[in-house]
Amino acid sequence: MLIHELKAKKVNKGKIRVGRGGKRGTTSGRGQKGQKSRSGHVIRPAQRDLILRLPKKRGFRNKPKSDKVFALPLTMLLSRVKTFGNKEAIVVDRTFLVSLDLLPRQYRGVVKVIGVGDVALKLNVRGLKISSGAKEAIEKAGGKVE
Numbered sequence: 001m002l003i004h005e006l007k008a009k010k011v012n013k014g015k016i017r018v019g020r021g022g023k024r025g026t027t028s029g030r031g032q033k034g035q036k037s038r039s040g041h042v043i044r045p046a047q048r049d050l051i052l053r054l055p056k057k058r059g060f061r062n063k064p065k066s067d068k069v070f071a072l073p074l075t076m077l078l079s080r081v082k083t084f085g086n087k088e089a090i091v092v093d094r095t096f097l098v099s100l101d102l103l104p105r106q107y108r109g110v111v112k113v114i115g116v117g118d119v120a121l122k123l124n125v126r127g128l129k130i131s132s133g134a135k136e137a138i139e140k141a142g143g144k145v146e
Contacts, residue, residue, distance in 0.1 A: 067109045074115030089122040
């Protein structure tokens with residue numbers, strides 16, 4: 001026997017792969033059955049469950065398609081305008097309504113003057129929608145609707 005023919009005894013044995021069926025290891029400390037015993041199990045985060053509980057149609061999909069209409073009664077407009085006295089003609093538009101605190105400064109929707117009644121002042125309405133009854137009353141008093 002020569003020195004190069006000597007074989008060393010194998011010291012390090014490979015790890016036994018357990019938890020893969022067969023007779024060795026079986027469950028490998030994972031217990032029996034259930035999601036946690038399976039390979040590749042992932043428990044969902046709590047945020048996902050919260051999102052799934054919300055109703056399906058929320059947000060931008062359900063916003064109104066038409067602009068919101070701000071209804072301004074003619075009587076309310078006349079009660080505020082009376083403080084200006086009997087001028088030639090008062091121009092009623094968005095900026096005028098904001099100055100009278102009848103319309104919020106940030107309001108971007110449609111403004112419509114509604115109502116029926118007698119108008120004592122000459123009003124020139126510009127850039128606002130107006131009902132047929134209010135238009136008739138303003139024109140009867142000598143005002144204009146543009």
